[in-house]
Amino acid sequence: MLLLEVKNVSKKFGDTTVLKNINFNLNEGEVLGVLGRSGAGKSVLLHMLRGMEGYEPTTGQIIYHVSVCPRCDHVDVPSMVGKKCNCGKEYILKSVDFWNQNEFIYPLKKKIAIMLQRTFALYGERTVGENIMESLTSAGYDGKEATESALSLIKMVKLEHRVAHISRDLSGGEKQRVVLARQIAKNPVIFLADEPTGTLDPKTAKFVHSALTETVIKHKIAMIITSHWHEVIEELSQKALWLESGEVKMFGESKEVVSEFVKTIDSMRKFEDVELKDEILKIENVEKRYVSVDRGIVKAVDGIDISVKEKEIFGLVGISGAGKTTLSKIIAAVLPSSKGTYEFRLGDEWIDMTKVGPAFRGRAKRYVGMLFQEYSLYPHRTILYNLTESIGLEMPGEFAKMKAEHTLVSVGFGEKEAENMLEKYPNELSVGEKHRVALAQVLIREPHLVLLDEPTGTMDPITRNQVAESIQKSRSELEQTYIIVSHDMDFVLNVCDRAALMRGGKIVKMGKPDEIIKILSQEEKEEMLSN
Template identity: 75%
Template sequence: MVLLEVKNVSKKFGDSEVLKNINFTLDEGEVLGILGRSGAGKSVLLHMLRGMEGYEPTEGQIIYTVAQCDGCGSVEVPSMENQKCSCGGNYELISVDFWDKNQTTFNLKRKIAIMLQRTFALYGEQSVIENILQALSAAGYEGKEATNIALKLIKMIKMEHRITHVARDLSGGEKQRVVLARQIAKKPIIFLADEPTGTLDPKIAKIVHKALKETVVKNKIGMVITSHWHEVIEELANKAIWLEKGEIKEQGDSKEIVAKFVETITELKKFDKVEIKEDMAILENVEKKYCSVERGIVNAVGGVSLDIKEMEIYGLVGTSGAGKTTLSKIIAGVIPPSKGKYIFRVGDEWVDMTQPGPMHRGRAKRYIGMLFQEYTLYPHRTILYNLTESIGLELPGEFGMMKANQVLVSVGFTEEEAEKLLDKYPNELSVGEKHRVALAQVLIKEPHMVLLDEPTGTMDPITRNQVAESIQKSRAELEQTYVIVSHDMDFVLNVCDRVALMRGGKIIKIGAPEEIVQILTEEEKEEMIGH
């Protein structure tokens, strides 16, 4: 039975038309994959299907066909027609014009699950089990029944070892798995997944894909999934749509559409070498130990020595738990080392980063920028505001605009694109454009060094090229130094000058990216170059 019909849908943001005359249907239990490069309109379409504020169609309709209880008003899949509800009422088949706001639309929204890229909708101070139980409670499950379902979900997402950890302290991949469990707990009639594994390494991505298969596909929950990993679409979807510049270029069998899309994928762009300057940061025998109730003394980083040179693009790679995130936080001055030496050059002076205070670590921290996986831009403010006032950059109007233009050009926008961008809002931009704006937001503060955490997580090859180009261009134009924490070895091979491979909190080898690839273990290959 048809669950969803999208009829002649178009969407404009201002004068920019991001979706044009979109038409398709989704049957109950069917999986639709949406392919397309960054900026094609994939995320906008999913937000529209979810009913998120500001994403109503400019033209056309979103129609859901569902079974609604004539007693309590609850909503289920259309095949529940004529069956009894737990309240004693009967389910009747109805068609809902989704953007015609009424009580049925409200009840329907509660049964639509969504996973968004780089967005982890969790209660940060609650544990993994508490987050999942809270979602089950909202779905009407309580007591022993809720506990049993929660335990099954935790096993499904392979998070048995993190049950009592608070969500705030989880890694990006772990957070994404808990989000999946919470969404499944809603017993949805449709599951919307926007790059659900984009920020994950291939090994963890396989766990999430398997979980989607076992819970969504196996239980015949309708799903719409976007991914730049075409293998995911081919594996999970029955049919696929190829979006290009907001229009449907092709639609049909997922394998056929994927094959055509793959033919258009380009390789990463190659870049010229630049002259590397003197040392900017030196670490000698740096250690970091934590005290954990569950694990006792944890040696997160043990005896690390390295140097980072001015204008170098330095990579930190390793499997999950290797210590690269902790080391990157030490380099950024976010946390101090437990032991060892770390000095950072500001001008001609060397600052002792092991010492707190405004004349030591505090002095250098202002010259070190960080861009995390979970970066955010103010959604209801213009790009100009995001690049100036939102980060406390106090410059007279014309100077602020000039500075914003300059930094946008340095990350790969043309002067014309940069000028038009300033008056736009974040939801009018593609994922790749948002990422470059977020990088510009860091660079506009004029740091000496920038640390990037998984910069290419959710990106298709074209967008990865754009980000690589923005890093290389800003390095050359702004004499910028970068430290990149990544599991994307293709990106590291193309962008980084040197790479440090970490295992168990220690550095195994520092060398050219090509040398590091040669000594990866099978486990490291699976996690870092498995896709």
């Protein structure tokens, strides 16, 4: 039965058109995949279907066809028409003009499930079990019914071994599975998944895709999913919608649409070697020890030796738990080491980073920038504000604007594009554009070294190429030095001059990225290589 109609929908942010004349239908239990490069309008479309504030269509209609209980306003799928609600009244069919009427909007929104990229939406201080129980309670379950449903959901997403874990301490893949269980607890009429595995390594992503199949597709819940992995769209969906610059490029059977889309994807561009300068940091025999109740003394970083040259792009690679995040935090002066030496060069002077105080670590720390995987921009402030006032950049307005434009150009925007970008807001940008703005936010502080944490997590192949070019361009124009922490070995192979492979807190191999690939274990290949 027909569940959703999208009719002639367009959306503008200011003078910028992000969606133009979008039309498609979705039946109950059907899965639609949405393809398109970063900036095509995929996320805007899903936010609009969810009813998020500020995403109302400029023109056109979104109509949900659902069954509604006239007594208690409970909303369900259209096939429930004529059947009895829990309150005893029969469901009737309603066509809800989602953005143009008030009746039934609130109960309908409660039945629309969504998983967003980069957003886990969990109660961080509560356990996995408590998070799922809370969602069931909000959906109207209580007592034994709620407990039985919670147990069923926990088994469904295969988290029996994490029931008592505090949610903030889970891995990214585990958090996404908790989010999935919480959303399924709503007994939704439709499930919207916006890059649900974008921040995950390939191995963990496959696990979450499997969980989506078990919890959504096999239960015949209608789903619209976006993904930068076209294989996912082909595997999970029956139909596909290809968006390009906000317009429908193609709509039809998923295999046919994916086949045409793949033809437009270029292989990753190769970059020429550049001449490196002198060493900028030296680390010798560095350790980081923790005390665990269960395991005693744990060495998260164990006897590391690294030196990085100015203008070098250095990769730090390894599977989850290898120690690369801990080491990167030591380099960024976020964590102190337990043992060893760490020196950072400012001009001609070497600074001892193991010593605290304004003459040592405090002095050098401001010259080390870090872009975290979960970066954020102020959503209700312009890009100019995000690049200047929000980070305390103190200089006259015109100088700040000039510097902001120059930095945006250095990460790959054209001069006119950079000028126009300054008055835009983050929600008007694509994922790739936001990432480059976030990188500009780090670079505008004029650091000597930048650490990037999983810079390609949520990106389609085209956007990955853009980010690779922004890193190379800023290296060239700003003489920037990078350390890239990543499980994306394909990206490291393309972008980095050298890389270090970590296992169990140790560096087992350092050299050219193509040398690292040759010694990867089967587990590392599954987690770090896309094919």
